[in-house]
Amino acid sequence: MRILLVGGGGREHALAWKLRQSSYCDALFAAPGNAGIAQLADCVPIPPKAIPDLVDFARQNAVDLVVVGPESPLIAGLADALQEANIPCFGPSRAAAQLEGSKAFAKQIMAQVNAPTAPFAVFDDPDAAQAHLRERFLERPCVIKADGEALGKGVFVCETLGDALDAVEFLMVERGLGEAGGRIVIEERLYGREMSLLCLTDGQSALPMPPVRDYKRALEGDRGPNTGGMGCYTPLPDATPELIETALSQIVRPVIRAMAQRGTPYQGVLYAGLMVQESQPYTLEFNCRFGDPETQVLMPLLESDLIELALATVEGKLHEASARFSPRAVVCVVLASGGYPHEYRTGLPIDGLEQVSQLPDVLIFHAGTRAENGRILTAGGRVLNVVGLGDTLSQARENAYRAVEQIRFEGMHYRGDVAQSVL
Ligand SMILES: Nc1ncnc2c1ncn2[C@@H]1O[C@H](COP(=O)(O)OP(=O)(O)O)[C@@H](O)[C@H]1O
Ligand SMILES: [Mg+2]
Numbered sequence: 001m002r003i004l005l006v007g008g009g010g011r012e013h014a015l016a017w018k019l020r021q022s023s024y025c026d027a028l029f030a031a032p033g034n035a036g037i038a039q040l041a042d043c044v045p046i047p048p049k050a051i052p053d054l055v056d057f058a059r060q061n062a063v064d065l066v067v068v069g070p071e072s073p074l075i076a077g078l079a080d081a082l083q084e085a086n087i088p089c090f091g092p093s094r095a096a097a098q099l100e101g102s103k104a105f106a107k108q109i110m111a112q113v114n115a116p117t118a119p120f121a122v123f124d125d126p127d128a129a130q131a132h133l134r135e136r137f138l139e140r141p142c143v144i145k146a147d148g149e150a151l152g153k154g155v156f157v158c159e160t161l162g163d164a165l166d167a168v169e170f171l172m173v174e175r176g177l178g179e180a181g182g183r184i185v186i187e188e189r190l191y192g193r194e195m196s197l198l199c200l201t202d203g204q205s206a207l208p209m210p211p212v213r214d215y216k217r218a219l220e221g222d223r224g225p226n227t228g229g230m231g232c233y234t235p236l237p238d239a240t241p242e243l244i245e246t247a248l249s250q251i252v253r254p255v256i257r258a259m260a261q262r263g264t265p266y267q268g269v270l271y272a273g274l275m276v277q278e279s280q281p282y283t284l285e286f287n288c289r290f291g292d293p294e295t296q297v298l299m300p301l302l303e304s305d306l307i308e309l310a311l312a313t314v315e316g317k318l319h320e321a322s323a324r325f326s327p328r329a330v331v332c333v334v335l336a337s338g339g340y341p342h343e344y345r346t347g348l349p350i351d352g353l354e355q356v357s358q359l360p361d362v363l364i365f366h367a368g369t370r371a372e373n374g375r376i377l378t379a380g381g382r383v384l385n386v387v388g389l390g391d392t393l394s395q396a397r398e399n400a401y402r403a404v405e406q407i408r409f410e411g412m413h414y415r416g417d418v419a420q421s422v423l
Contacts, residue, residue: 001024001025001026001027001064001307002027002029002061002062002063002064002065003019003027003028003029003063003064003066003067003307004057004058004061004067005019005028005030005031005033005037005041005066005067005069006030006031006054006066006067006068006069006070006073006078007030007031007048007068007069007070008030008031008033008034008037008048009034009069009070009292009367009368009380009382010296010365010366010367010382010384010385011069011290011291011293011294011295012033012069013034013036013037013040013296013365013366013367013385014295014298014299014300014365014385015067015069015290015295015299015306016030016033016037016040016041017040017299017363017365018299018302018306019067019306019307020040020041021305021306022306022307022308023305024305024307024308024311027042027061028040028041028042029041029042029043029044029057030042030043030044031043031045031046031047031048031054031057032045032046032048034366034367034368034369034370034379035366035369035370035371035376035377036364036365036366036369037366038371044057048068048069048070048072048073049072049073049076051073051078051081052081054073054081054082055081055082055085055087058085058087059085059087063087064087064088065087065088065089065307065310065311065314066078066082066087066088066089067090067091067310068089068090068091068268069290070289071097071100071101071149071288072149074091074092074094074097074100074268074288074289075094075098075100075149075288076094077093077094078091079091079092079093079094079097079267079268080093088311088315089314090268090310090314091267091268091269091288091289092266092267092268092288093267095264096259096264096265096266096267096268096288097288099255099266099286099288100149100285100286100287100288101288102147102148103145103147103154104122104147104183104185106285106286107120107122107185108122109255109258109259110251110283112258113254113255113258114250114254115255115283116250116251116280116281116282116283117187117282117283117284118143118187118188118189118190118282118284119187119188120185120186120187121185121187122147122183122184122185122186123172123183123184124182124183126168126169126172126173129172129184130165130168132186133161133165133168137161137164137186139161140188140189141157141158141159141160141189142158142164142187142188142189143155143156143157143158143187143188144156144164144167144168144171144184144185145184145185145186145187146177146180146183146184147180147181147183147184147185148177148179148180148183149180150177150180150181152226152227152228153177153226154171154177154180154181155226158189164186168184172184190275190282191275191277192275192276192277192278192282193213193238193275194213194214194273194274194275194276195211195236195239195274195275195276196211196212196213196214196232196271196272196273196274196291196294197209197211197244197247197252197274197281198212198269198270198271198272198291198294198298199248199252199269199270199271199272200269200313200318201252201256201266201267201268201269201270201313201318202313202314202315202317202318202319203256203259203260203265203266203316204256204260204265205318205319206248206253206256206318207309207318207321207323208244208248208252209298209302209323209325210234210235210239210298210301210325211235211236211244212232212233212234212236212291212294212297212298213232213233213234213236214229214231214232214291214293214294215229215230215231215232215417215418216229218230218340218341218413218415219415220415220416220417221417225341225342226341227336227340227341227381227382228292228341228381228382229291229292229293229294229334229382230333230336230414230415230418231293231331231332231333231334231414231415231418231419232291232293232294232296232297232332232418233297233329233330233331233332233393233396233418233419234297234298234301234329234330235327235329235393236422237422238276240279242279243279243281246281247272247274247281250281251272251274251281251283252270252272255270255286256270267313267314267316268289268313269287269288269289269290270286271286271287271289271291271294272285272286273285273286292367293334293385296363296365296385296387297330297331297332297387298325300326300330300363300387300389301325301326301328301330302323302324302325302326303324303325303326304322304324308321309321309323328389328390328391329389329390329393329395329396330387330388330389330390330396331387331388331390331393331397331399331400331418331419332385332386332400332418333386333387333388333400333401333404333414333415333418334367334382334384334385334414334415335383335384335385335386335404335409335412335413335414336381336382336383336412336413337368337378337381337409337412337413338410338411338412338413340381340382340413341381344381346368346377346379346380347377347378347379348377348409348410348411349375349376349377350369350375350376350377350378350384350407350408350409351408351409352406353407355406356403356406356407359399359402359403360399361388361389361390362386362388362389362400362403363387363389364384364385364386364387364403365384365385365387366383366384366385367380367382367383367384367385368380368381368382368383369383369384378409383412384407386400386404386407387400388400388401388402388403393419393422393423394423396419397419397420400418401416
């Protein structure tokens with residue numbers, strides 16, 4: 001089969017690595033890819049949001065299956081455009097991707113199926129939103145969420161009424177995130193441990209992957225600004241089979257059923273962001289695609305053929321499929337550019353990649369990199385994902401950090417505490 005992979009981050013490098021291992025893979029293209037993906041696929045300089053160009057490319061190159069990494073093209077309707085051209089796409093339709101594209105829509109579906117989640121209200125008007133805050137959250141923390149796509153910048157966990165009123169001002173009046181803040185969700189703050197539960201679904205069945213815990217803040221001890229993700233690990237000692245079953249039966253399966261019933265069946269990866277409080281999972285959000293960096297720990301564990309699973313997903317045959325995962329432990333540490341998630345420099349040479357490629361139980365997935373004259377240079381905020389495997393989390397962690405110590409670029413920063421608290 002001829003596969004087109006859309007995206008160019010660490011998630012897509014991990015997907016490319018896994019797709020390449022499939023006996024079904026005759027050709028692999030990536031749009032736009034990165035320096036790591038280029039070692040596995042033919043990279044073409046088409047940005048993920050250029051939907052007509054992607055469809056044209058897929059048609060002209062007889063692509064049999066498109067695998068989409070990032071959310072933006074899905075929310076914008078890439079799967080629909082491909083379907084019109086009769087090209088199978090692993091990833092939900094525009095209507096189904098609203099589960100990520102609109103936080104208000106996601107909350108409405110959760111409410112409809114009684115999926116446990118924080119009590120909430122939706123506002124289109126800043127005065128009404130602020131009146132609600134003064135009435136309900138005078139002395140209670142709350143969370144304010146921009147409804148639309150905000151690239152991880154649209155959520156404000158507010159300790160005080162003042163913070164909450166400011167967040168409404170920023171989103172709705174100043175339009176600090178543009179269109180995304182025209183509508184907001186105000187919800188109660190939950191407490192507990194977060195967990196990412198990614199499931200494959202063909203619109204009916206759901207196949208869960210091992211739960212992952214990620215690190216969003218830039219600095220150790222969960223300080224500093226939010227980022228795209230600074231690391232993650234699996235397995236989670238607190239993710240019991242009962243907890244996963246509860247999340248599937250109370251959240252994932254009812255939502256999949258509801259999406260089918262409203263005529264917008266959900267196909268692809270349904271990623272539930274959960275907050276677990278005393279063994280009860282609550283839904284924070286849904287994402288409509290593989291996580292980044294969660295995928296970088298899941299693909300190394302996946303023993304089943306990814307193309308087979310993707311085909312079963314798009315053909316509605318997941319009930320016949322199984323997804324086998326190794327019971328080993330994996331830790332991913334993200335190496336970021338100095339200054340990230342704020343301003344940072346690019347074009348800096350990276351040293352040590354050759355040495356670490358020899359290490360056992362270590363995988364390197366590139367994020368923001370490019371090749372120039374045989375050298376690998378930094379080209380983004382998150383630069384590399386260093387993945388360590390082991391029979392235990394402590395082994396996996398040692399393997400990851402041993403490799404991290406051999407990689408260098410000017411300004412490089414990373415968190416030294418990924419998976420530390422569980423050990
Ligand atoms: N109701 C809530 N209670 C406590 N923390 C929350 C709540 N909703 C979101 N958060 C925090 O904010 C982060 C981002 O929110 P999320 O809904 O995942 O949006 P996004 O990933 O699109 O920014 C979550 O990972 C969590 O740490
Ligand atoms: Mg999130």
